[in-house]
Amino acid sequence: MPSPSQVYRSTRSSSSETKSFEEAVIQGLATDGGLFIPPTIPQVSEETLFTKWSKLSFQELAFEIMRLYVDPVEIPDADLKTLINNSYSTFRSNDVTPLAKNVTGTQENLHVLELFHGPTYAFKDVALQFVGNLFEYFLQRNNKGLPEEQKKKITVVGATSGDTGSAAIYGLRGKKDVSVFILYPTGRISPIQEEQMTTVPDKNVQTLSVKGTFDNCQDIVKAIFGDKEFNSKHNVGAVNSINWARILAQITYYFYSYFKATNGKKDKVKFIVPSGNFGDILAGYFAKKMGLPVEKLVIATNANDILDRFLKSGTYERSDEVAVTYSPAMDILISSNFERLLWFLAREYIANGDDLKAGETIHNWFQQLKNEGKFQVDQTVINGALKDFASERVSNEQTLETIKKVYEISQNPKQYIIDPHTAVGICATERLIAADNDNTINYITLSTAHPAKFADAVNKALSSFPDYCFDKDVLPAELKKLSTLEKRLKFVEKPDVTLVKAAIEEELAKMDL
Numbered sequence: 001m002p003s004p005s006q007v008y009r010s011t012r013s014s015s016s017e018t019k020s021f022e023e024a025v026i027q028g029l030a031t032d033g034g035l036f037i038p039p040t041i042p043q044v045s046e047e048t049l050f051t052k053w054s055k056l057s058f059q060e061l062a063f064e065i066m067r068l069y070v071d072p073v074e075i076p077d078a079d080l081k082t083l084i085n086n087s088y089s090t091f092r093s094n095d096v097t098p099l100a101k102n103v104t105g106t107q108e109n110l111h112v113l114e115l116f117h118g119p120t121y122a123f124k125d126v127a128l129q130f131v132g133n134l135f136e137y138f139l140q141r142n143n144k145g146l147p148e149e150q151k152k153k154i155t156v157v158g159a160t161s162g163d164t165g166s167a168a169i170y171g172l173r174g175k176k177d178v179s180v181f182i183l184y185p186t187g188r189i190s191p192i193q194e195e196q197m198t199t200v201p202d203k204n205v206q207t208l209s210v211k212g213t214f215d216n217c218q219d220i221v222k223a224i225f226g227d228k229e230f231n232s233k234h235n236v237g238a239v240n241s242i243n244w245a246r247i248l249a250q251i252t253y254y255f256y257s258y259f260k261a262t263n264g265k266k267d268k269v270k271f272i273v274p275s276g277n278f279g280d281i282l283a284g285y286f287a288k289k290m291g292l293p294v295e296k297l298v299i300a301t302n303a304n305d306i307l308d309r310f311l312k313s314g315t316y317e318r319s320d321e322v323a324v325t326y327s328p329a330m331d332i333l334i335s336s337n338f339e340r341l342l343w344f345l346a347r348e349y350i351a352n353g354d355d356l357k358a359g360e361t362i363h364n365w366f367q368q369l370k371n372e373g374k375f376q377v378d379q380t381v382i383n384g385a386l387k388d389f390a391s392e393r394v395s396n397e398q399t400l401e402t403i404k405k406v407y408e409i410s411q412n413p414k415q416y417i418i419d420p421h422t423a424v425g426i427c428a429t430e431r432l433i434a435a436d437n438d439n440t441i442n443y444i445t446l447s448t449a450h451p452a453k454f455a456d457a458v459n460k461a462l463s464s465f466p467d468y469c470f471d472k473d474v475l476p477a478e479l480k481k482l483s484t485l486e487k488r489l490k491f492v493e494k495p496d497v498t499l500v501k502a503a504i505e506e507e508l509a510k511m512d513l
């Protein structure tokens with residue numbers, strides 16, 4: 001019998017139907033358009049946290065956390081451990097997600113959680129290396145002993161503003177019975193991100209460069225999930241953070257870095273998270289609700305600030321146009337995962353703890369968003385959100401100034417080079433440090449990508465320093481050689497779901513998997 005935190009329901013459902021972990025992961029998005037959540041968040045006692053979990057390796061901690069959300073009948077202990085160990089064996093750091101402590105000296109307690117030591121140099125690897133292995137595990141088990149024509153095959157369709165795409169491709173390249181189609185907005189991702197995605201030779205991978213924005217790509221992906229006929233023909237799978245397994249795998253580094261920052265003791269910690277689709281920080285919310293004593297989760301946004309506006313006004317409103325910024329992976333109008341947080345808030349502050357009424361509320365809000373471009377929530381809901389979250393908005397100029405300032409003043413290591421998304425986080429952190437004026441607080445800023453992926457912004461900020469050289473100081477050899485490889489991509493002339501479906505079917509036929 002699964003425990004209550006090992007069953008899943010849709011954020012938009014007012015029926016009592018639930019799904020297993022495997023069903024939620026393989027289906028990706030619920031048929032009603034909602035996202036899967038475990039309605040019960042498991043609780044971890046302070047004793048377990050500080051006498052046991054604080055001493056574990058990253059992999060051991062990932063196992064303890066995931067075990068709470070996955071019924072052992074679905075994945076036995078030994079298999080789950082193998083999945084986790086295989087997933088993190090591809091990382092360049094033994095710590096998987098190391099913490100650079102006191103980057104700006106010992107006065108500020110400003111720690112940087114480096115999440116970019118995986119194969120594609122972005123935080124997405126932490127989840128997508130695991131998700132790739134998980135898809136393979138479920139498929140191999142289901143297909144065992146079946147003749148070729150009866151084997152289940154998954155067609156992964158994902159949208160990217162640059163990082164999810166390459167991490168998903170590296171997590172799934174060459175895997176049996178899975179094909180991968182990644183949509184990205186033409187001209188709106190960095191050259192290295194495009195090279196990472198388009199130079200992979202595996203025949204189960206195809207990138208689609210779509211003339212439009214990331215939100216257009218994300219909307220197309222969601223429409224494809226909602227297309228019953230296409231979905232049942234191709235078994236569409238999700239690698240975006242709409243897939244619960246993405247969030248689950250990201251919870252580990254909140255616990256792990258908390259213990260590193262506090263030397264395993266209970267202490268004041270704030271996490272500052274550069275945010276776009278709200279998947280990264282949502283994992284922090286789960287960690288907090290599981291019992292990790294986090295003071296605040298701080299949403300750091302660029303000019304695409306729907307989350308910051310919501311926390312200040314209670315109106316969730318889609319802007320007309322996406323702003324082009326130096327942190328392009330966060331150039332997002334609608335933050336998919338915010339819906340998951342809204343469900344927990346709606347249940348607590350509107351639905352009197354009733355899961356089904358919470359689902360009805362979310363369904364209504366998202367109908368309004370679709371029809372009117374916005375919805376408004378009560379002040380009680382915002383006050384509820386503000387217990388766990390705060391937000392800061394960072395401009396383009398401040399992003400570059402922060403890259404420059406960190407390079408100039410950093411102590412550990414010296415001349416520390418950060419990417420523009422991390423800079424959004426550190427700029428927000430410095431504001432908090434000044435406002436709090438409390439040197440007992442530890443500030444952990446999530447560093448979501450390696451600076452090599454964003455040469456343009458990093459060079460703009462640092463090229464005036466005489467001893468700075470991008471090729472020597474920033475660019476890893478592995479990324480440098482990408483520019484010499486042959487690119488493979490398909491253009492889609494406009495952001496149109498019919499055109500994308502046709503492109504997928506045409507390429508699928510050629511793949512002949």
Ligand SMILES: Cc1ncc(COP(=O)(O)O)c(C=O)c1O
Binds near residue numbers: 421449
């Ligand atoms: C480098 C980088 N930083 C931050 C983010 C924002 O993370 P999330 O979408 O989970 O909020 C993204 C994209 O998701 C990213 O690629």
Ligand SMILES: N[C@@H](CCOP(=O)(O)O)C(=O)O
Binds near residue numbers: 161240
């Ligand atoms: N910033 C992301 C956008 C997609 O977000 P996801 O976390 O939902 O996959 C990217 O780099 O692609």
